[in-house]
Amino acid sequence: MSAKLIKGAEVAAQIRDELKKEVDELKAKHNITPGLVTILVGEDPGSVSYVTAKQKTAHELGFYSVQDNQPPTIAEAELLGLIEKYNKDPKIHGILVQLPLPKTIDTNKVLYAIDPNKDVDAFHPVNVGRILIGQYAFLPCTPAGCQELIVRSFGDPKGKEVVVVGRSNIVGKPMVAIMLQKLPGANATVTCVHTGTPKDRMIEHCRRADILIVAAGVPKYVQADWVKEGACVIDVGVNRIGISEKTGKAILAGDVDFDAVKEKAAFITPVPGGVGPMTITMLMKNTVMAAKLAAGLIKI
Numbered sequence: 001m002s003a004k005l006i007k008g009a010e011v012a013a014q015i016r017d018e019l020k021k022e023v024d025e026l027k028a029k030h031n032i033t034p035g036l037v038t039i040l041v042g043e044d045p046g047s048v049s050y051v052t053a054k055q056k057t058a059h060e061l062g063f064y065s066v067q068d069n070q071p072p073t074i075a076e077a078e079l080l081g082l083i084e085k086y087n088k089d090p091k092i093h094g095i096l097v098q099l100p101l102p103k104t105i106d107t108n109k110v111l112y113a114i115d116p117n118k119d120v121d122a123f124h125p126v127n128v129g130r131i132l133i134g135q136y137a138f139l140p141c142t143p144a145g146c147q148e149l150i151v152r153s154f155g156d157p158k159g160k161e162v163v164v165v166g167r168s169n170i171v172g173k174p175m176v177a178i179m180l181q182k183l184p185g186a187n188a189t190v191t192c193v194h195t196g197t198p199k200d201r202m203i204e205h206c207r208r209a210d211i212l213i214v215a216a217g218v219p220k221y222v223q224a225d226w227v228k229e230g231a232c233v234i235d236v237g238v239n240r241i242g243i244s245e246k247t248g249k250a251i252l253a254g255d256v257d258f259d260a261v262k263e264k265a266a267f268i269t270p271v272p273g274g275v276g277p278m279t280i281t282m283l284m285k286n287t288v289m290a291a292k293l294a295a296g297l298i299k300i
């Protein structure tokens, strides 16, 4: 059996179409235009390309969008002042600070200064807590993207065995919290394995998984004999394993031994092209939710 590929770009495009309709309706019925500011400190090429892509998508969806570029020498106090300005700006519903920040700046201090209702990355401890107790308006982008991929390919995870490999604050832990929610699109039995899990036990847990979500940062880690026949495998990993002689570009691999695992799974995300394309779209979804929250159209 060869697995059906879950194509992130196609799912993301579908969600953006849905969002565009929602944005048009928010404008027409409620006179609300979702507003997003992306703050870039310095000129790291990777960060520049990320914020450019985020702004482009925001523009295509008809958002009010602001790109705020700051020099790498900006003082922490000045950056905090800028966050405060956007916290108070009623036209801005989502504030995104592109990471990494220069070493002279305390990243957590900056992220925690963002109004939790405008924290569209959902990294603020208030949002982390809200998600855990099931009272939230938006979810961290990467695990939220994984949930969309699962629901729109495999189907509702309700009652299924979900195993998450990895427990980072940005992927593994929120993924566990999302899949645990007593809500449609979740309500699963969730296990999380990590470096504290003995390897033989980890393999046993993975073999039980109807849905296996891997975010370990170890190239081609999950082997075919760890995967249940017919499982849905979501590979979050993005690892550079070399440089292509032909193109000079990085060769990427996920955390799953794709070629072997695809013969066992029923659904699988490729790397690249699986989870990656979802992240920016989920950021846009969060900004729409933040705009609705600010307008009182939804409540936490």
Ligand code: NAP
Pocket: 142, 165, 166, 167, 168, 169, 170, 171, 172, 193, 194, 195, 196, 215, 216, 217, 218, 236, 237, 238, 239, 275, 276, 279
């Ligand atoms: P991270 O912060 O390094 O966390 C990795 C997690 O995996 C940790 O909890 C670690 O356990 C666990 N782990 C590491 N080696 C393991 C092993 N051999 N067996 C079991 N567990 C192991 O990484 P992350 O930020 O979660 O990212 C994970 C991967 O996803 C990376 O490849 C990253 O590039 C990728 N990523 C992709 C996207 C995207 O949009 N596609 C977004 C974010 C991340 P301990 O806690 O015990 O150390």
